Amino acid sequence: MRDLFAHEGGNLLSALSFSLVPYLSLIVHESARKLRHVDPAALALLSPEVAAISARSRHSLKLFEDTKCGIDGQLGYFRDEILPPHSERFLNNTWLWLARRLEADLGLYCYGGRLITTTHAATFHPGIEPKKLIAEGAGPYTKATFEEYGQYFGALGARLDSSGEDTFIKHLNAAELDDPSDVSQ
Template sequence: MREAVIKAGVASDANYMGRLFGDIVNSADSSGEGVIPLCMTPYVSLVIHEAQAKPQTIDPSAFDSFTDDAREVCARARHSLKLFEDTRRGTDGQLRFFEDEILKKHSSHFLGNTWLPPARFLESDLSLFTYNETLISTSHAAAFHIGMRTERLFHKDNEAYVRATMEKMGRCLYALGARLDAEGPRTFVRNLSREGVRHRDTRAAPYYQQGFNGSTTPAINGVLTDFQVRTNFIAFMLTAGSDVLDLEYTVFKIRYITLYQVLTSLMLLKENAAYPLSRESTEILEGITGSEEARLITNSSARGFRNTLMHYNLPGRIDTQRITLDQPLFGLVSIFFPSHNYRSLSELTDRCVKTTAERLNSWADAT
């Protein structure tokens, strides 16, 4: 049963990713063609990385074409989903990474390139992507989660390098069962508003001096912007055209993992006295993380639920007699959330996702 759950989870995720990219290729509206892969790349990396870590269950030949560099890129992208829970960097490391590798290097690369000094105010180093006027990604968030080293992204052959790496990931997905023409329901791509996706460029320094915790903490504000766009994506884009109470495996998984990591990361930020948070910021964080829904989702007793969604493995002490492949999430909901079934947990998760997104958006707009 443990192996069957791993195989079923990987197969479901690969099938969804195939249909997703099939919908992107076949969509008559290309407005979201660029930003959707930016939003989805860390989740694609999650599938590949975790499947590769199961050689006793998942045929390792699926990764024969994966180079060491592609493997490292995939691993970094997957680890980025943990946000402040990343044991390799932690909160301090993530903030330093954003400031040094994202904010400073992007500004150095994109600014000061024009020979005409009066025109330099026209330069920009931050792209903002919106869906129905809600921020769902930025160029900094994309770089934070893509897993590629900044030097490679800005190298003169960056397009060839990125394309080659993504092609290697695509071949892995194909070997795991992904198909552009796979059977199954259409993904959110087919249900997006044709005019909904927009993008504009701006300067990062003044942008990160507004909202959130104020002008003195640009790195904190930048990372909080990443939390904001990840939550907005799962709240307002990923479920377009879907019944949020009856989501397929992969969509629920992406939403739950993202929400869990955002909430736990906000808790870590709030509880660490080393960070100069204003009283207003602390109160906002308490409001986001202290709700009944947030406490249930992040409760330590539900950690095994999150771990199975993240890693595919069933918890070691779980009673496998209670696991069945024909139930949503293999019947895990009743084990970890005894007072809920799949639909009621989906409703609670959806409510918490949207409330968290709304509060982060309001905080981002504060001056």
């Protein structure tokens, strides 16, 4: 997280943030499991809603290894829970029906010409319900969710002013992130 701030602002920060969320969620989820046994009072730092969000996000790292859903369940989740809200939010927004063919509901993010994420993946990995995440005006809700993550990490002793070796994130070049492109799914 410390090195993420080297890229403050711009599309690179956004793409990196959404790509890192499942790993941050892994830390939240696994540490909370341990805290239940070591210091149950510390779990008060996480609201039940954010604890559930972090669990869903952590589980997204497994994608097709989810033993409860399986591959068919995950494909169904994309088909039934992610694609419809994207289409509803980003398609049929113009009054000129001829222009509707030009609308797009899938954003592609590439770094150095290589695909690194999509808006569908960025909707899946944070663990927030897709309709809530991409709703008009969802920014404050999303911000509050991840501020709670930050408060949790801070209470566990994490610091942004810590020293240490630079990570690969600090060495990324914002100029290598291609402008996001939008396509129809």
